[in-house]
Every structure is written in structure tokens, then in C-alpha cells.
Amino acid sequence: MEDKPTPTESQQSRQNAWASPVKSMRVGEVSSEAVNLNVEGRRITGPVQGFGQMWQKTYRINLIGKKVPAKDLIREWKANFAKFWPKNNTFYGPQGSITPGDVAVLNLAGPGGITAPGGKPVISTGIMVVYADDESFSFLTPEGHMFAAMITFSAAEENDLTTAQIQALIRASDPFFEMMCRIGMGHRMEDTFWFQTLRNLAAHFGASGEPTLERVLVDPSVQWSEARNIRWNSGIRTFFYLLGTPFRWVGDRLKAR
Amino acid sequence: MVTTTLTTHVRELTGNTSVIEIKGEVNAQAEKALMDAYNQVTGKGAHNILLDFSQLEYMNSSGIGLLVTLLIRVKRQNQRLLACGLSDHYRQIFDLTRLNEAITIYPTTQDALAALK
Numbered sequence: 001m002e003d004k005p006t007p008t009e010s011q012q013s014r015q016n017a018w019a020s021p022v023k024s025m026r027v028g029e030v031s032s033e034a035v036n037l038n039v040e041g042r043r044i045t046g047p048v049q050g051f052g053q054m055w056q057k058t059y060r061i062n063l064i065g066k067k068v069p070a071k072d073l074i075r076e077w078k079a080n081f082a083k084f085w086p087k088n089n090t091f092y093g094p095q096g097s098i099t100p101g102d103v104a105v106l107n108l109a110g111p112g113g114i115t116a117p118g119g120k121p122v123i124s125t126g127i128m129v130v131y132a133d134d135e136s137f138s139f140l141t142p143e144g145h146m147f148a149a150m151i152t153f154s155a156a157e158e159n160d161l162t163t164a165q166i167q168a169l170i171r172a173s174d175p176f177f178e179m180m181c182r183i184g185m186g187h188r189m190e191d192t193f194w195f196q197t198l199r200n201l202a203a204h205f206g207a208s209g210e211p212t213l214e215r216v217l218v219d220p221s222v223q224w225s226e227a228r229n230i231r232w233n234s235g236i237r238t239f240f241y242l243l244g245t246p247f248r249w250v251g252d253r254l255k256a257r
Numbered sequence: 258m259v260t261t262t263l264t265t266h267v268r269e270l271t272g273n274t275s276v277i278e279i280k281g282e283v284n285a286q287a288e289k290a291l292m293d294a295y296n297q298v299t300g301k302g303a304h305n306i307l308l309d310f311s312q313l314e315y316m317n318s319s320g321i322g323l324l325v326t327l328l329i330r331v332k333r334q335n336q337r338l339l340a341c342g343l344s345d346h347y348r349q350i351f352d353l354t355r356l357n358e359a360i361t362i363y364p365t366t367q368d369a370l371a372a373l374k
Contacts, residue, residue, distance in 0.1 A: 014315055015346055021353040047325050048359045054329060056322075130353060131318035138318035140354065150325070150354070152318050154285075169322050219329045 017133040019100040025128055025142050027103050034092040036105050037241055038234040039126030042142035050148030050171025051226040052178035054219035057190070059166040061198040063207035068162045070155035071134050077153060077164070077201060078137060084204065086196035088113045090121070098137050102129040111189050116242050124241070125234040127151075141173075144232030146186065148173045164201055166194050169218070174230035178222060262314075263287035265294035270370060275303035280312040283320030291323060295330065304336055307369050308360075311342030321354050328359055337361075341369050 027040045047054055063073075077084070078098040082091035086109075093104035107121035116122055123146065127139040136154035141147060149170035156163050172178035172186060180186035191213060198211040230236075262282040269275050275298035283291070298306055308324075331338040341363040343351065351357040363369035 017317070018346075018350055019353060021349050044353070044355065046354050046356070048328070048355060056326065133317065136318065150318065150322055152322065154319075167319075167322070169325055218326055219333065221333075 014133070017100060017131055019128065019130045022101075022128075025103045025126065027105060027126070028094055030092045030105050034090070034105050035107055035121055035124040035238070035241070036092075037124040038144045038232070038237055039103065039105055039124075039142050042126075042144060042232065044128055044130075044140045045143055045145070045148040045173070045229075046140050046150050047148055047169045047171050049226060049229075050223065051174050051229055052172030052181055052222055053217060054169070054171045055187075056216040056218050057168045057170065057187075058214040059168075059191075059194045059198055059211055060214075061164050061202050061209045061211045063162045063164065063202050063205055064209045066162075066205050066207035067160065068205050068207070070157045070162055073155040073162060073164060073201075073205070074135060074137070074153075076204065077155075078132065080204070084197050084200040086113065086193055086200070088115050088119075089193065098129050098132050100129055100132050103127070104129075111185055118245075120242055120245075122238065123235050124238045143173070143229065144234040144237065145173055146177045146180075146234065147171065147190070148226075148229075164198060166198065168194075171219075171223070173226075174233055175227050176230055176233055176236065263290045265290050267294050267297050269298075269301060269303070270307070270366070271373075273303060274305040274307065274370070274373060275301060276307040276309050276366060278309045278312065280314075282314050283316040283323060285317075285319035285323070287320060288323055291327060292330075295327060299334065299336070305339060305373055306331060306336055307339045307341060307366065309342045309366055310340060310344075310347060311365075313342070313344070313347065316347060316350070321350065321356065324356060324360070328356075339363065339369050339373075341366050 024041050024043050025039050030036050081098055085091055088109035090107045091104055094102050105126050108123040109115050110122035125145045126142050130140050131138040138152040141149050147170040151168045154165050172181045195211040202209050264280045266278040277294045328338050339361050
């Protein structure tokens with residue numbers, strides 16, 4: 001039998017930057033405050049599986065006024081990922097730094113940061129961390145997320161200037177979300193979200209800077225074969241879940257008697 | 258300073274099938290080398306484009322993103338993208354990212370050729 005070469009420590013560490021394949025997402029313990037919907041048991045999707053036009057969107061911010069080594073920036077970003085999110089949006093991930101294989105529940109506000117009554121999210125969905133090393137980390141999304149996407153967070157240093165970058169390779173998951181994108185609402189929500197995240201990240205390091213966006217339409221066509229993804233639509237499902245809240249509340253009271 | 262760590266070599270296997278041999282690392286810096294190789298095989302009229310990963314040293318998530326954009330370009334030209342020579346580890350990555358649903362994977366170049374006949 002042929003012996004396979006043993007990977008070196010460095011090769012092993014690079015291999016460990018990837019999550020192991022999973023059939024479907026499994027949510028670990030999350031805060032009782034979280035609306036935990038549309039993640040458990042869902043399959044991972046990437047831009048290949050989405051419905052809408054494929055965009056590559058690159059958000060960048062130069063950290064002006066502070067010298068931050070790129071690796072330090074990524075370490076801090078991974079350790080405090082949830083902290084940099086815009087108001088009314090919550091990332092419920094496992095404790096500690098971003099790690100390959102982590103599954104997080106996302107409670108997202110609607111356009112302009114609006115929430116449902118009681119401060120509840122407009123959309124409950126999630127992500128899975130598929131890759132994380134010292135220089136970058138990446139997420140894929142579950143079925144029903146607004147975007148079938150791969151999102152990569154990275155940092156680079158050039159001419160004494162550190163730049164933080166978020167690159168999203170995305171397709172709207174289904175016809176409903178694609179329609180939101182076509183009327184400008186979906187992309188505007190996403191752009192506002194990541195701009196604020198980058199501003200918060202820069203502020204964390206005591207740096208200033210204004211985010212920029214570069215958009216490339218990779219594929220102008222839609223994939224009709226993926227139109228049925230609408231059955232997983234996290235916005236619609238969260239809406240009906242919230243609509244049922246008073247009935248669940250009454251049901252719980254009756255059960256308790 | 259960021260350096261390019263990918264080299265490609267293009268070979269014509271049959272009249273409509275070409276192989277792009279990938280050597281080194283596929284990451285964000287590999288875009289030019291990979292797209293140049295794609296343009297070269299397309300210029301020769303290839304319909305089937307086989308990516309040979311047997312000399313792949315490393316691929317990060319940006320590299321996967323690059324393969325997705327290459328896949329879209331290939332589809333828009335009505336071409337087919339195939340892969341061979343992936344190690345068990347990278348087969349798992351294709352599985353994880355569901356790229357294996359869009360790119361047919363073969364163990365070797367010969368297997369890919371046999372399947373295309």
C-alpha cells in the first residue's frame with residue numbers, strides 16, 4: 001500500500017483553516033433573546049445556488065490615523081465580530097473568536113434599521129464560518145438567507161496604510177429578494193450595513209476613514225432553476241413567525257394551567 | 258508586499274478540450290494568472306475546460322470565490338468547467354462550498370477525457 005505523505009505542521013494549520021463539510025447547519029447554544037429561525041437543518045448555499053444576478057461587492061476602509069498590522073486587525077475583528085454590527089442587528093455566534101465550522105444566528109433589522117414590534121428582528125437567518133486564518137475569514141449562508149453568498153473579510157497593508165475589506169460574492173436567494181434588489185432596497189440595506197460595520201471597526205482602533213464600494217455585475221442573468229428557493233425565504237418565514245407570537249403566548253399560558 | 262504564487266500551464270487535449278494545469282496557490286492574487294489561462298484556452302476554441310489541481314499547494318476562500326467567477330464566465334460562453342487531481346482535502350472543500358454541484362470532478366485527466374468521449 002502506498003504511504004501518503006504526512007502533512008507538515010504548517011500544511012496542517014492551513015488545512016484546519018477550512019471547516020469540515022456538513023450536510024446541514026446545526027445551531028449550538030444561543031442566547032434566549034435570539035429569534036432562532038431558518039438556520040437549524042438548512043443546507044449551506046453559495047453564489048452558485050442563488051436565483052438573482054450575481055454581484056461582487058467590495059467594501060473597503062482605510063484606517064487613517066492609526067497604524068494597525070493587518071494580522072492584528074483580523075485577530076480583533078474575529079474576536080469582536082458581533083460588536084461591530086450596526087444597531088438593531090445582532091450576531092449570535094459561539095463564544096470566542098470566529099472559528100471554522102461556527103454557525104451563528106443573525107437577527108436583522110429592516111430598511112433604515114427598523115425592527116418589528118417589541119424590538120424583534122425583521123429577518124432571522126444565519127451564517128456558517130467556512131474559512132478562517134490569520135489573514136481572512138469567510139462565511140457562507142443557509143437556504144433562505146437574503147443572499148446566497150460567500151462573504152470574505154480581510155485586511156492588507158500597503159504604504160503604511162492598513163485597509164479592511166469585505167468582499168461579498170452574492171446572488172439574491174429567490175425571486176422575492178431579487179425583486180427587493182432590483183428596486184434598490186436589498187442592495188441599499190446591505191451597503192448601509194457593511195459601511196456602518198467598517199466605520200465601527202475603524203473607530204474601534206481609534207482610526208478614521210470613509211468606506212468605499214466597488215460593484216461588479218458578474219452575471220446579469222437570473223437562474224430560474226433556483227426560483228423554488230422562495231420556500232425557504234427567511235423574511236417571509238420570520239414575518240409569519242412574528243404574526244403568530246400572540247397565539248403562541250396564549251397557547252403557552254393555557255399549557256401552563 | 259503581495260506576490261503571485263500561482264503558475265498555470267495550458268495544454269490542448271482534444272480539438273474541443275483543453276486543460277489548465279494549476280501549480281502553487283489559488284488565492285486573491287491568482288486572478289490574473291487564472292483568467293489569462295482561461296482566455297488562452299478560449300482563444301483556441303475549447304468547449305470543455307479541465308482544471309488540473311494535481312499540483313495545487315493551497316487554496317483559500319478567495320480562491321474558491323475566483324473559481325465561482327470563472328465558472329460564471331465559462332457558463333456564459335456555453336462552455337463546460339471540469340476539475341481533476343483534487344486531493345481528498347480539496348474534494349471536501351468543493352463539497353462544503355457546493356462547487357461540486359456545478360463543476361464535475363474526475364480523479365485524473367484520463368478519467369475526464371474518457372468521460373467526455
